Amino acid sequence: MHAVETHLRNGPVVYRYHADDGLPGREGGFLLCGSWLVDAYELCGRHDDAMALFNDLNELAGPSGLLSEEYDPVMRRSLGNIPQTYSHHGLIDNAVRLSQHT
Numbered sequence: 001m002h003a004v005e006t007h008l009r010n011g012p013v014v015y016r017y018h019a020d021d022g023l024p025g026r027e028g029g030f031l032l033c034g035s036w037l038v039d040a041y042e043l044c045g046r047h048d049d050a051m052a053l054f055n056d057l058n059e060l061a062g063p064s065g066l067l068s069e070e071y072d073p074v075m076r077r078s079l080g081n082i083p084q085t086y087s088h089h090g091l092i093d094n095a096v097r098l099s100q101h102t
Helices: 002-008 031-043 047-058 085-099
Strands: 070-072 077-079
Touching: 002 031, 031 047, 031 085, 047 085
Parallel strands: none
Antiparallel strands: 070 077
């Protein structure tokens, strides 16, 4: 988890990788990867970190409440497909897991 936090996380988003993939343009952080980190925090007993990241990810929804596939934390804008089912599904799973915290 430390490597993800150190090398792949930027604010509320987590990048899949930081390598040249041969595609034009710059890739943003994937919201689903951020959701996986929320789950990892919760499963490791870091509930406060999980809640904080979950809330930050929810703030990335657009004016309509929909989430994109990616988010660019530098330009502060949504990227990729919108709406993105995986992003929504990740946060729904997070909400269920976090609501079971005792």
